[in-house]
Amino acid sequence: MSPRQLHITVDDFGTRDRACAVLKRIIDPVKPFYSPSGARLDIGSTSTWYENDTIPMEAFSRVLWGLTPFWAGGGHDADFERIVHDGLTAGTDPNHPDYWHPCHDYDQKFCEMASIAFSMLFAPAQVWDPLGDEAKRNLADWLNEINRHRCLSSNWTFFRIIANVALLKRGMPYDAAKLKAGVEFINSLYDRGGWYSDGVNGDKDYYNPFVLVTFGVLYALFMADEDPDNARQFRERAYEFGRDYIHWFSPSGPSPAFGRSQIYRFAQVAFFSACVVAGIDVFPLPVLKGIIARHLVDWLNRPIFDNAGVLTIGYGYPNLRMQESYNAPGSPYWGLEAFLFLALPADHEFWRVPAAPMPQLEPRHYSEATRTIVQRGSDGDVVLLTPGLVGADRHAHDIDKYSKFAYSSAFGFSVAHSMMSVRENAPDSMLAFRIDGFVYCKGVAELLRADSRGFAIRWSPCRGVRVETTVEATEHGHVRTHRIMSDVDCTAYDCGFAVNNDDLRRPTRTVGGAHARCDCDGLFCSVTALADGPDDRDGADGADRQPKPLIIEADxxxxxxxxxxxxxxxxxxxxxxxxxxxxxxxxYLP
Structure with a gap:
């Protein structure tokens, strides 16, 4: 059996022992790659914007996202207990060669403090208690580095909050003022419907279930006595968020690829896992179990591991093209946050109830907070129609990750290889312009309207081209209307989803008249020109020839x-x- 896929079923989450066995199949392959001290985990050679010295430390910390609930619920693994004990001791010892070093402003290590802090909260018997007095002081002092330096004003603020909560709960020095200020800042990011912006005027994306909402649930779990008002508020927001977020999940498990940090893969379901642990009944327990189990089954049966069984950078398969500059070889293990439900003991009701199907959801759902229309097809595909408002000076491929007209759980999305040709640009779900040998797509856009019917935006792909686009949802997909004014002759391509073209799957394609269609494995995307040519209101002929249907062979x-x-x-x-x-x-919807 190939180590690149786990070949599991929903039945593998029927008992805690079986679910733990799934986790062990993910994390056991990394054991040979720890340094002798345990403080560093070396599983790759690619680099990041931050120091190479931090990369193996990050990998060490991210495996804790799985180990912590495994231990909290009663699991035992002597090898990992020794590795983590020795690693925390060496990594925070200034005199050890594998010391993780002091931090600086905006240090990546602040992100990694979160999993260590949660391990101190959830599993002190395995993580904190075995440490000697000096090692405890060293670890506490190192965690306090997050209080001595500037931290990004975004989801990162929760890393400082949780580090201080862990220090408080373990009776070590912490910064009460920064803890209080951090919670106040997170509250300032709250919008509505359970959703936060990731920073002032920031995105509403998977960093809500990765961090902003989920960490609020866990904060409430540990700080209900010390901070009852915020704990209650975080739980109430989580309930409201869950009622909206469930629409992102397909009956078969997956949710749409959208936004940055997609290498965290199954962390998409971490929020529902946290709800189970915290007792937030956003849906009945069997429904929550079904969402979690089907999501993990879908992911773990994809070829996302290498031949050594190590998680790879990528999404549905190993892929360095789509990564951000902060993605290191160990980064994908943040996905283990999805296994928070393992913190439930073996006699918890969660392990006795069946994995129930999704509740009946409307085929079209509009989220006021995200200005997103969620469509559901009878084939199980979930599609987000979004205005895609993107700012400037951001992360890699943000235009591809946020600014397309539609994002799908079945088709995913594409990232451009270059602007030199349409096939290299792979502009799925975009209106692309070819001008002077280069391809340009939508980036920053001005929102004109958004409601349950669709949205309207004004945008410019490049100097000299101005576009107003209206997207209207339909029963089987959507219709785009583009009003284009260009100062140069150019060619525009209105593109559908990227459809699997694996020749082993026998894909089919049809081109004729004003119509192009691609089919594979029961999924399809059909594109039809409805109108073209002169805009009668302006009395000018805007097109020299009839629209031409085609199939773009993406790189x-x-x-x-x-x-x-x-x-x-x-x-x-x-x-x-x-x-x-x-x-x-x-x-694209049957």
Whole structure:
């Protein structure tokens, strides 16, 4: 059996022992790669924006996302207990060669303090109590580095909060003022519907279930006595968030690829796992178990491990193209946050109830907080229609990760290899312009309208081209209307989803008239030109020829879910100085 997939079923989460066995299959393969001191885990050679010295420390800490609930619920692994004990001792000892070193402003190590702090809270018997007095003082002093330096004003603030909570609960020096200020800042990020912005005017993406909402649930779990008002508020927001967030999940398990940090994969379900541990009944326990189990089954049966069984950078398969500058070889193990439910003891009701199907959800759901329409197809696909408002000077491939018109749980999304050709750009779910040999797509956009019907935005892919786009949801997909004014002759491509083009799966394609369609494995995307040519209100001819349907052969490994894809599209010829309105229908829901 290939180590690249685990080949598990929902039944593997029927008992705690079986679920622990799944976790062990994920984390046991890294055991040979720890340093003799245990403080460093070396599982790759790629680098990041932060220091190479931090990379093996990050890997050490991220495995704790799985080990901590494993221990908290009654698990035992002598090897890992020794590794973590020795690693924490050596890593925080200034005189040891594997010392993790003091921090600086905006240090990546602040992120890694979160899993260590949670291990001190959830599993003190395995993590804190065995340490000697000097090692405890060293660990506490090292964690207090997060109080001595500036921290990003975003989800990172929760790392400082949780580090201080852990120090408080273990009776060590902490910064009460920064703890209080941190909670106040997190509260200032709250918008509505359970959703937070990730920083002032920041995104609403998976960092809500990764950190902002989920850490609030865990804060409430440990600080209910000391801070009852905020604990109650975090729990209430979590309940409201869960009622909205469930719409992102397919009946078969996956949720849409969207936004940054997709290498954390199954951390998408960590929020529901935290709800189970904290007793937040956002849905009945069997429903929560079903969401968690199906999500993990879907992920762990994908080829996301290497031949040594180590998690890879990527999404549906190993892929360095889509990574951000902060993704290191150990980064994907943040996904183990999904296993928080292992903190439940073996006699908890969670292990006795069945994994129930998803509750009945409407086929179209509008979220006021995110300005997102969530569509559900009878084939199980979940699609987000989003205005995609992207700021400047951000993370790698943010245009691809936030600024497309639609994101899918089945089709994923693509990241551009270059701007030199349409196939290298792989502009799925975008309107792309080819000008002077380069390809340009939507980035920053101005929101004109957003409601349950759709949205309207104004944007410019490059200097000299101005576009107003309206996206209207339909029963089987959506319709885009683009009003384009260009100062240069150019070609526009209105593109659908990237469809699997694995020749072993026997994909099919159809091109004819004003229509292009691709099918594979029961999934399809159909693109049809509905209108093209002159805008009668302006009395000017904006197009020199009829729309042309085509299939774009995207470069290999541009898509997050499938290594080889094709994109159905309509090509429009745009004439300089002549406004044109084009309408394209996209069908992908049966």
């Amino acid at each position: 290999p490994n541009t898509n997050l879910v499938h290594p080889k894809t094709v994109i159905p599209a309509i090509e429009y010829a745009i004439t300089a100085g002549r406004p044109v309105t084009v309408r394209t229908a996209f069908d």
